[in-house]
Amino acid sequence: MLLPLIYLIGSITFILGLKMLSHPDSARKGNLVAAFGMTLAIVGTIFLYRDHSGNSLGNYPWIFAGLVIGSIVGTLAAKKVQMTAMPEMVSLFNGMGGACAMLISIVEYHHNPNPSMGMLVVIVLGMLIGTVSFSGSIIAWGKLNGRIKDRTIPAGQAINFLLFAGILTMAVLLVFSISSAPFLFYGILALAALYGILFVMPIGGADMPVVISLLNSFTGVAAAFGGFLYDNPVMLTGGILVGSAGTILTILMCKAMNRSLKNVLIGSFGGQKTGGSVGGSKEQGSYKEISLNDTAVLMAYASKVMIIPGYGLAVAQAQHACHELEKVLEDKGVEVSYGIHPVAGRMPGHMNVLLAEADVPYDKLKEMEEANDQMAQTTVVLIIGANDVVNPAAKEDPASPIYGMPILEVEKAEHVIVNKRSMKPGYAGIENDLFFKPKTSMLFGDAKKVLQDLVSELKQV
Amino acid sequence: MLLPLIYLIGSITFILGLKMLSHPDSARKGNLVAAFGMTLAIVGTIFLYRDHSGNSLGNYPWIFAGLVIGSIVGTLAAKKVQMTAMPEMVSLFNGMGGACAMLISIVEYHHNPNPSMGMLVVIVLGMLIGTVSFSGSIIAWGKLNGRIKDRTIPAGQAINFLLFAGILTMAVLLVFSISSAPFLFYGILALAALYGILFVMPIGGADMPVVISLLNSFTGVAAAFGGFLYDNPVMLTGGILVGSAGTILTILMCKAMNRSLKNVLIGSFGGQKTGGSVGGSKEQGSYKEISLNDTAVLMAYASKVMIIPGYGLAVAQAQHACHELEKVLEDKGVEVSYGIHPVAGRMPGHMNVLLAEADVPYDKLKEMEEANDQMAQTTVVLIIGANDVVNPAAKEDPASPIYGMPILEVEKAEHVIVNKRSMKPGYAGIENDLFFKPKTSMLFGDAKKVLQDLVSELKQV
């Protein structure tokens, strides 16, 4: 009975792994612990699994081929992916897991022509949830990398409801063996795939990480159904752990954006975009531009500069140029810090990760509250490719879709300089009054280019 | 299959109960939730349990008689017990649980003349741990209510080690069926009982709550072995939950006293008492007394008074008199607050519970850090029946057994008045230099009497 012991160890590593992953000091080790347990469980299954007649597994060449192909492709994809594209990568991998659960259910459905009701429930639910997770994740992936655009589906909620009802009806017919036609099974599969697509399609790109986290917990539940199917405790604990942890994580992520899950799923940013631009159509004042040279002078003689990075910095891959700027300023005796908003960028911790990549010292990164406290003593705030996270509408305009989100209160500083490429809105798709405030000057251009130019200007000041 | 469902619900209520018990807002409800689940599990077992041949349980009159007797006695005891005696009550109840586990194992041992090894292990371990928990808890109970005095056992550790070795040898003989003589079984029982006694005997009364918490988790483990024995999931989860939660709680309690578990169990206060009194034999200065009248005047004209309650307040049941004093002072425009040390009294939260009983408003109770911050602005500190928690040796004398424990730093205040009955030491059994400091005045007498007198004096000022 070595295999059950291995599975037990596997379950323990998953718990420990998740536990360690939620503390900064142990996170990386936690990931390795879970990976170790997973390897153990996989190797154990391959060599020690016995079916009820005591036969070991066959088809080793196929199994190993699959493992090797998957490992190589997975490793390469994971290693090559850009920092900014990581969330979409996670979504893709998540979809693979969902598809895997779906395929298993399909095969088991065909292998059991006369299944018991309990078994049928487990197979159908595993397939259903796996499929939704699969198709939803693929859409999320496509939206995040820009292949698929936001699209509000007319009467989307009604359609989703119909789909849901259809799935339920077919599932009941199938499970209570009122009809056992395979087309019911595949019908459920098709509707589930469609449901996943329509479910994710209208959700704004800014909310994608939340949706991915939700789909993540779906796949966990699908994996747990596999655990029921094979009476396998490690699949069960692993799947359920992820299912419940993923759900909590989804809620936590919503909270960090100050939104409710319902709000994300139904009243998505995508749908409200129109509302936002209506708000934007009200006559804005005019904005003023500032030249590179003036910016350089202003900063060189400032006592304290705070840099506020946003998604644009990540897109432009300007983190190294940013660090360069910081060093030049410090050489001139200017105190430089970074104001990090929790949801700046496209994933939580995005800015931290990005700036760490450029070796920016950790103690220069100020979290939102601290940054806001220091704002009044700051001479120049330089906003690089950030938009929503400094939008005063979040505090002032109850009609705004981002109303209630805490923001970096840059207006408390003496001067505000905003670098972006145009007057286009950010992810929430809404206008930003900040740009039209008297204190604010715009410094247009690609973040990387602007920062590099700024550095050379500064060296001449 | 209703019973397994009931057991599942029982397990869930235990988890929820523990979870809710660890938050102040939900604690009371949590206790009720767990009690509900327990009732369900008990009633379910009585009526729905079937043995392997499908027979239901018999001997209903006996079962109900036992339940009724236990309920009545338990309720009365729990309702009548004084606030200060609650920890010893908990210890007694804990011992009952341990004894219950022990008795079950004895009966099962006799019912299974040819048990498998696995079964024997479960029976013997359940009996062993239950017995240790039982005898240890009874000693802890006796020590807390003063029936049993602290006693250092000469060569105690060596004896404990021998006992341990004896138990182990006999258990191995029994389990591997090298000998199956019942005297082995009862020999283990006897040694386990002795071990429990000797284990708890030398530990200082001040550390008793920690020991009770430890024995508590022992009983949990013993109950879990019962779960193995009857293949019963609710006994298993309930027992293990308590076993692990109790262990953590033990560690947390040690931390609150700034000691390690090892330190509590081996280098107990009891053993160090001599060390303490040696320290005390060094020539102390003299102390000065203060009259009731002077105290009243001093307090009436103070701007801020802080009352520091300790074990003596609880013993004297002076909480109402204390609240009276507070009201009289406030009427005179004096600001009154209470400085609450986390381990003042004999159980964590003892002072909070006690003062709450006298309806002292919650916002007047300051936790240690806050109290220490306010100390410098305080005119008079009135210490009522507290000793160790204000002993400066904890900060100054590395040789002191309480060295390292954070204390209430009363010396920062203008005047310190100490009420106790004599110059005798407190629970840790060590002298308190504070009493001999120039700032300190002693106000001897029973706390309740002194406070009542103080109130009448104050009314005349």
Added chain:
Amino acid sequence: MDSIAQLFTDAATYRLLTIVILSIFLGIEVISRVPSVLHTPLMSGANAIHGVVIIGAIIVMGEAASDDYLALTLGFLAVILGTLNVVGGFVVTDRMLEMFDKKKKRK
């Protein structure tokens, strides 16, 4: 009872062990952030919960043959003691927590 014979040889054991491990972790997680004022009530509440051993006592009692005086006597005693643990435990915990409640009402 005979299920125990196989207890240490079959997969069911490992399922029980999984339950044990999960419960251990859960116990640790649930308790690890309890404020110190709640230590005693929590200890007391946990004390009541391990009184679940009463279920074993009830089974012993209920399965005892009417001439098995050992089982009858010890079982009866076990039921009483177990009930004491459960009932006394919950009641005393409730009393402790009542104090906290009172406190809050007047806040």
Added chain:
Amino acid sequence: MDSIAQLFTDAATYRLLTIVILSIFLGIEVISRVPSVLHTPLMSGANAIHGVVIIGAIIVMGEAASDDYLALTLGFLAVILGTLNVVGGFVVTDRMLEMFDKKKKRK
């Protein structure tokens, strides 16, 4: 596989359900205090863990008869996809966390 026939009628189910319930609580408890910078790596790590579904794929594949082309093809695909999920998941998580590590070293 035939164990499933009884799955919803016997006590083993309830033992599995106990595991499920305990895991749910544990998942909630373990995660509920994670700082927001760790949200993404945690999500990614959890994503890798549910790749444990690969075990099902291996079993399907390994039990497929050599003329059962449906099982062979779908099983093979499932093994590849599952491996992608597991390996890619852990590697990408490690890469994310590496950034945090670097950050700490220079603190």
